[in-house]
Amino acid sequence: MTTRIPIVENILSANDRMAERNRLLLDQASVYSINIMASPGAGKTSLILKTLESLRGRLKLGVVEGDLATSIDAEKAAAAGLPAVQINTGGECHLDATMLADALPALPLSDIDLVLVENVGNLICPANFQIGTHLNVLIASIPEGDDKPYKYPGMYRGVQVLIINKIDLLPYVPFHMDYFQRGVEILNPGVVMFAVSSKTGEGMDAWTDWLVAQVESNR
């Protein structure tokens, strides 16, 4: 067992070095970037599509979609007329920095202000792999339940932004916002939070305006 620890450290630091290279590449091209994580079905793709719609005309956008298989998500982004790259992880439960390094050259970075990276749907593994983006964003969703911060602390601890999606379902499911937010506060005090419904559009302006301000302040 003693040999396993250094091997894990070595893999992680190789990933971290590659993440730094991604960040350098993005910064040199003046591209801001966010890594969007969530459990399966929290609404990553729909929220990204609504975000792209709202940012159109304000920022030049690019998309990187991560999935185990299929290119359903990248096709949706491409159908919206945006440069999109699909990463198929071939079963891996998360994106890593090397996968993003392979994907970035396929985007016209000199003509992009903001890249949205959609990670694999998973509340565990992606939290262990920095990929080099400027922000880590977690999308939680109301029907997942209010105990998720307590059960997936690594993910809730590792993000700078938390978007609570599907608030239109609050009347139909048991979800105590106080209990949820207490868990978040313990793990990640001061995390930037937005409550939205990508279905009704509620709360989306606050999120996208904030994101535009981040991109502009990074220039």
Added chain:
Amino acid sequence: MTTRIPIVENILSANDRMAERNRLLLDQASVYSINIMASPGAGKTSLILKTLESLRGRLKLGVVEGDLATSIDAEKAAAAGLPAVQINTGGECHLDATMLADALPALPLSDIDLVLVENVGNLICPANFQIGTHLNVLIASIPEGDDKPYKYPGMYRGVQVLIINKIDLLPYVPFHMDYFQRGVEILNPGVVMFAVSSKTGEGMDAWTDWLVAQVESNR
């Protein structure tokens, strides 16, 4: 790279050997067992609690709860008066057969007909690790969306039972049952399916009656 494949095979076959030992132990004690998998928030714990409630008096039950951290779920089962063991994986994204082997002796197997194992909330990693139970059960949920079979094929392929939960939310979310079931059929033709709401109780009898029949036919 060539050295990685034999190592992975070796880990998996060690897990499979341990899974066989778990099965033997369960069979010797005449205990039937199911491994319940789902993404975070699909309703594993509530469905298990409703199932336990419905089976009370018909079967003697035990519960094994798998989580990254906390013992919230085992406490819920214990509060229902049932023998329950919590496995904290310490960050691992799935249960494996050794974890179950460590947990089983903590249950009074000679006084149990059916053990329900709740795996870690994850649609990817648990599919790669047999733990030795008689059935693998996947809980999908309506608000996750109808594209999940296409995006998480490994999980949908590897189960004998698929429970579609939260059907009470069908009026409030976009979910095309035809599209969903077409994906399931491609990956796993003939999988046993139940559509339920653990909130309203709809469909629960069909699931629990079927489960009792499985336990009885295994005696």
